[in-house]
Amino acid sequence: MNNQEYYISLDIGTSSVKVILCEMVQDSLTIIGVGNVRSQGIKKGLIVDMEATVQSIRKAVEKAERVVGATIRDVIVTIPATQATIQPSDSLLLLPEQNHEITSEDIGKVIEGAQIISIPPEKEIINFVPEQFLVDEIDEILDPRGMTGKRLEVEGFLTLTSKTMLHNMLRAVEKAGLNTLDIVLQPLGAGMMALSDDEREHGVALVDIGGGSTTVSLFYRGHLQHTFSIPIGGERITSDLAIGLSTSQDEAELIKRKYGHAFVDDASDEVYFSVPKVGSDQHQQFNQVEVADMIEARLEELFYFIQDELARLNVRDLPGGFVLTGGVVNLPGVLDLAQEVLKNRTRAAVPDYLGVREPEYTTSIGTILFAHQMAKLQGISLTVNTSPNSESGEVKSNKNTKPVKQKNTMQDEEKDDKPSAMKRLLGYFFD
Ligand SMILES: Nc1ncnc2c1ncn2[C@@H]1O[C@H](COP(=O)(O)OP(=O)(O)OP(=O)(O)O)[C@@H](O)[C@H]1O
Numbered sequence: 001m002n003n004q005e006y007y008i009s010l011d012i013g014t015s016s017v018k019v020i021l022c023e024m025v026q027d028s029l030t031i032i033g034v035g036n037v038r039s040q041g042i043k044k045g046l047i048v049d050m051e052a053t054v055q056s057i058r059k060a061v062e063k064a065e066r067v068v069g070a071t072i073r074d075v076i077v078t079i080p081a082t083q084a085t086i087q088p089s090d091s092l093l094l095l096p097e098q099n100h101e102i103t104s105e106d107i108g109k110v111i112e113g114a115q116i117i118s119i120p121p122e123k124e125i126i127n128f129v130p131e132q133f134l135v136d137e138i139d140e141i142l143d144p145r146g147m148t149g150k151r152l153e154v155e156g157f158l159t160l161t162s163k164t165m166l167h168n169m170l171r172a173v174e175k176a177g178l179n180t181l182d183i184v185l186q187p188l189g190a191g192m193m194a195l196s197d198d199e200r201e202h203g204v205a206l207v208d209i210g211g212g213s214t215t216v217s218l219f220y221r222g223h224l225q226h227t228f229s230i231p232i233g234g235e236r237i238t239s240d241l242a243i244g245l246s247t248s249q250d251e252a253e254l255i256k257r258k259y260g261h262a263f264v265d266d267a268s269d270e271v272y273f274s275v276p277k278v279g280s281d282q283h284q285q286f287n288q289v290e291v292a293d294m295i296e297a298r299l300e301e302l303f304y305f306i307q308d309e310l311a312r313l314n315v316r317d318l319p320g321g322f323v324l325t326g327g328v329v330n331l332p333g334v335l336d337l338a339q340e341v342l343k344n345r346t347r348a349a350v351p352d353y354l355g356v357r358e359p360e361y362t363t364s365i366g367t368i369l370f371a372h373q374m375a376k377l378q379g380i381s382l383t384v385n386t387s388p389n390s391e392s393g394e395v396k397s398n399k400n401t402k403p404v405k406q407k408n409t410m411q412d413e414e415k416d417d418k419p420s421a422m423k424r425l426l427g428y429f430f431d
């Protein structure tokens with residue numbers, strides 16, 4: 001066994017399934033391999049065809065396995081926010097003696113306690129996010145490890161989602177032969193990757209424009225406060241182009257990626273291209289302005305929907321403005337259009353790691369960062385231990401195949417009589 005820590009995230013998106021394997025050395029992340037394949041069986045972030053989804057996951061995993069020469073089994077699954085809600089929760093742990101030094105295990109226990117709460121029967125908890133710890137009533141503590149006290153309290157919030165949706169997602173992962181080590185709500189991961197501490201503190205809207213939907217997540221006072229989704233994404237733009245250009249979906253997707261522009265004022269009427277007409281062998285000529293007209297109309301509609309929803313939520317002041325991410329942000333002009341409609345600062349968030357410098361990877365990378373941070377606080381290891389497979393020359397996961405978070409060996413004995421939230425959750429679904 002070697003010392004490297006490996007993490008693998010799985011994002012089952014509407015347009016593509018993304019598997020990312022990375023190495024973490026002292027909180028510094030390096031990408032080792034990526035598997036990205038077109039999705040089948042997902043619509044607006046939800047599974048509509050289980051078998052097709054499982055096949056897509058398998059293909060993405062196999063692609064990543066070929067890149068890294070390793071067998072992938074243990075993954076951190078990112079869960080779309082389409083049906084997510086957020087609610088506050090807290091918990092108190094009485095420590096055994098006056099001068100007890102707080103350990104990761106105590107933190108794990110108090111966080112566990114915050115998840116024992118009555119929730120609607122159709123909902124399931126995804127994550128508990130601590131906002132602050134209190135040790136003997138001293139508040140605003142971010143990491144109480146090593147402090148001494150009699151009472152350890154935590155205040156934070158839970159993210160919940162539809163039990164059915166989560167069940168189907170985890171079932172697809174299991175059917176693809178994978179083991180779920182942890183689950184992370186997409187905005188928590190994306191927010192960790194895309195936003196600065198200042199933006200999160202003062203107020204910012206993170207806008208993830210994916211293939212099937214757009215998720216807007218509001219952060220202020222340091223944390224995710226609210227999230228909502230709009231069923232418009234890049235696939236709708238492709239459909240618009242297919243109709244507008246009288247061509248196939250596949251051809252429209254190619255045109256969008258090659259010549260697409262979201263801001264008519266900056267598109268060029270000198271960029272011409274020929275498009276095959278659907279059902280015939282004829283071609284038609286179009287220029288970039290004509291395509292930009294269609295793309296701008298759809299994205300403008302999306303930004304107006306966002307503006308209306310923010311007004312309905314009474315969100316008037318966003319000092320951090322709008323941070324845009326997701327595959328559609330690859331389109332030139334999208335920031336200018338967003339700025340014109342939303343009348344606030346806009347910037348794009350793209351992961352700054354070799355091999356994944358594309359906005360569609362923000363969620364995948366952020367998921368690993370978020371899971372790593374939470375696991376570290378609780379003394380849990382989510383890393384995939386690896387050892388060289390001498391016969392094949394491959395590197396193969398030797399991770400325990402049980403679908404539970406793996407505690408550090410020092411705490412292994414306590415592990416089985418105090419099941420983690422993840423174990424409870426997976427036990428509920430799969431026992
Ligand atoms: N260069 C590009 N130009 C225009 N659009 C692009 C480009 N690259 C990707 N896209 C679009 O981005 C969308 C996919 O983005 P992303 O991978 O973030 O979505 P997803 O995670 O699969 O979907 P969702 O989050 O909605 O479930 C597709 O509609 C795709 O056409």
Ligand SMILES: [Mg+2]
Pocket residue numbers: 013014210211326363
């Ligand atoms: Mg996505």
